Amino acid sequence: MEIVSAQEVDALLDFPALIDALRKAFAGGVQAPVRHHHTIERKNGSDSTMLLMPAWSDFATSEVAGNGFAGVKIVSVSPDNNAIGLPAVMGVYLLSDGTTCAPLALIDGQKLTLWRTAAASALAAQYLAPDDAERLVMIGAGKLAPYLIRAHASVRPIKSVTLWNRSRDNAERLASELAGEDFEISVTDDRAAAIREADIVSSATITAEPLVEGTWLSASTHLDLVGAFTPALRESDDEAVRRSSLFVDTFEGALKEGGDLVQPLETGLIHRSDVVADLAMLCRGDHAGRIGPDEITLFKSTGASLEDFAAGCLVWQRMQQTTDQDA
CATH class of the missing domain: 3.30.1780.10 (ornithine cyclodeaminase, domain 1)
Structure with missing residues (x-):
């Protein structure tokens, strides 16, 4: 062996x-x-x-x-x-x-796990993110962040990446690590302004307090939610969920474990039928993915064997x- x-x-x-x-x-x-x-x-x-x-x-x-x-x-x-x-x-x-x-x-x-989690987000982005997405915002600067950034850049023509993290020092360290990549990299303290300008927002945190507000999302934004892997955690607020077309990696995982969807389901903000497809449906061609230029898409990932x-x-x-x- x-x-x-x-x-x-x-x-x-x-x-x-x-x-x-x-x-x-x-x-x-x-x-x-x-x-x-x-x-x-x-x-x-x-x-x-x-x-x-x-x-x-x-x-x-x-x-x-x-x-x-x-x-x-x-x-x-x-x-x-x-x-x-x-x-x-x-x-x-x-x-x-x-x-x-x-x-x-x-x-x-x-x-x-780092590789497959980032690859799953990039796979979803191939179906859900705008074809011409150039601006990526990364929320969180942990070990998964550089993998998510590189994965998204492998499927979309990313030209600029903006980093936000609770600890700016950690974001600065990540920016230094990515300095040699084929995109511009910067760090911001203004999370709202960065998200307003983003084509793709990827978030990988363990927050219970939403970091992505729906009022900040521009038409055509793709939201990639990778953290918040228990029902008690959540990276997006109700307005972000309400405004978005909802997709998941697997129904079994995301609808039982991912707080970004579990909590809105429990309060009645959304219903099971509002989650339109999982990755299997997208990959088989059962659902086309993004259907309009002004559609906001949300992909919730909790991981799968x-x-x-x-x-x-x-x-x-x-x-x-x-x-x-x-x-």
Whole structure:
């Protein structure tokens, strides 16, 4: 069994190939049950959560995974870790042969998650963001932010990126990291002004207080909401939801776990029928995505095991190609 480090994942993946792999996986050929949640109770401090996210090739229809694979991501969320200098979220991805279930690779789960989450947002943007989108606003400057920025820039002609973060120092550090990219990068303290001028607003935070207000959104804006992964968290306000055409990565996840939609559903602001399509419907052509030049689109992502599976398979296939070339 191969051990695949975070650095190797970065070296093996690129967004065009990963986005295409996700598109094929969402269109069909993968079985992906809803993830399992288990609470790990602690005598002292906050409880931890273990998530199990399985997926496997559907041999009857699969074209994305060759002879077939099976995989599972094991993720733990321990809120108290930050106080001792460790990430709150840790994980690994176990990829196995689809026929024998023999383990093939143990892949760094945190890095794989960054890649697949950003790729899913970019995949949605291909259907939902304006074709000529040039101005991207990134809300949040955590580890996911540079991946989201590069992913969106791989599918739209992004010329300028504006960063906003509660800590300006962290935003400045991210701007320095991205200084060599093919777009202008700047940091702002005026979140409202930046959002008003944006073609795409991507947000990846764990806020419970909405950071994106609907009155700030211009006609044709695409809103990509990646944070707020529990019902208690929320990145957008009611007006942003009310004004937008609503899309999700999966109905099962986003409508049960994503506070940006769970809360408006609970208050009656929106109804289940207002969420018009998920990524599978977009990728199969069951829904056209953006239908008008002045349409505001909102994509809510909470993550899915299908995405990790597609990314894990691509990592393994790239590893085999590298081995063959070196032979």
